[in-house]
Amino acid sequence: MNHHQLFNKNSALYAKVRPQYPAALFAYLASLCKEHHTVWDVACGNGQAALSLTKYFEQVEATDVSEQQIAHAAPHPQINYSVQPAEKTTFQTNQFDLVTVAQALHWFDYNQFWPEVQRALKPNGIFAAWGYSWFTIEEKIDAVLQEKFLNMLEPYWAPQNKLLWDRYRDVPFPFKQIPVPKFEMKMELTLDQLFAYLQSWSATRICIEQNGDSFLIEAYNAITHVWGKKTISKQIDMDFCILIGQNEKS
Secondary structure, eight states, X not given: OOHHHHHHHTHHHHHHHOOOOOHHHXXXXXXXXXXXXXXXEETOTTSHHHHHHTXXXXXXXXXXXXXXXXXXXXXXXXXXXXXXXXXXXXXOTTOEEEEEEESOGGGSOHHHHHHHHHHHEEEEEEEEEEEEEEEEOOHHHHHHHXXXXXXXXXXXXXXXXXXXXXXXXXXXXOSEEOOOOOOOOEEEEOHHHHXXXXXXXXXXXXXXXXXXXXXXXXXXXXXXXXXXXXXXXEEEEEEEEEXXXXXXXX
């Protein structure tokens, strides 16, 4: 099964439980751009980043290769959604002030993707990609989650995820890199909300398809003993990375 099919599988759940990106990130990206006419949000998923971009740009072109993701994307008058592969689009040359990729840079064919971004970006336009991977809650909860849940998922992760886990340092990058200030990504979740989020992971879904959900139930019950009252919300601190560059073509 390819990753496009994986994200088609449960797009509605994916849309409900994904963490929110830092609001300050979008303000910072806008500050780097000379103009604020049009932005391309690549692999837009449910439109989460695209919606935030509408505060700073007149028009957002949001694309995804998954028809189901686009079908569940949040509508907005400034956003034009379309089903297109990241590596080959119908956009004009020099069309965009900014190109963004949220939580998806590790999926692309870089030999085709980078030339397409360079073509579509204006001279000196900005490219930005970011993502989150693991998280921490409390030491005792993290330990149980590792033993009862994360260890089970190890064989089921797509190899591309390692690029994200390594904070995109091994991704070839054709732009002049821009230093990035620190942004924190946090959220508050109850135990049930946490497990809804964990079930949105592609590796979790594959593991359930191949082995059933007994491991998930066992992990839930184990974490219940160290969580406290299930309705209590706890702070989730995400490992968040950002890659920003300028398109120096003439």
